[in-house]
Amino acid sequence: MEEQNIVSRAVSKYVRIAPQKCQLVADLIRERYVGEALTILRFSKKKKASFIIEKVLRSAIANAQQKVSDIDVDNLFIAKIYINQGPQMKRFRAAPMGRALRIIKRTSHVHVYLEEIKGR
Numbered sequence: 001m002e003e004q005n006i007v008s009r010a011v012s013k014y015v016r017i018a019p020q021k022c023q024l025v026a027d028l029i030r031e032r033y034v035g036e037a038l039t040i041l042r043f044s045k046k047k048k049a050s051f052i053i054e055k056v057l058r059s060a061i062a063n064a065q066q067k068v069s070d071i072d073v074d075n076l077f078i079a080k081i082y083i084n085q086g087p088q089m090k091r092f093r094a095a096p097m098g099r100a101l102r103i104i105k106r107t108s109h110v111h112v113y114l115e116e117i118k119g120r
Helices: 019-029 034-042 047-067
Strands: 006-015 076-085 089-094 100-105 108-116
Touching: 006 047, 006 076, 019 034, 019 047, 019 076, 019 108, 034 047, 034 076, 047 076, 047 108
Parallel strands: none
Antiparallel strands: 006 108, 076 108, 089 100
């Protein structure tokens, strides 16, 4: 496995969306340049998941610019992006005959790692 030089990272925790929905959008932009990824996210059909991932990606770009002042944003590449499952909130919905059905509200942790690739 080749060594990666991670320039910046951004993490968003406890986001109120199911991880499975977010992973579908994360798969679209994995191993792409940042400009291309932002375009894909803007026109994605899964609006909430793409909005959340776009927000974390923009945060990672800002972190890279803050860390290395003379960095070229066009050379930034999404080295790693993954969605982990966070804690679940358990609720119930009333059901017939005095029963209760469980509703599980899932949360996600979104991780984005950026790398700089020169000579594109």
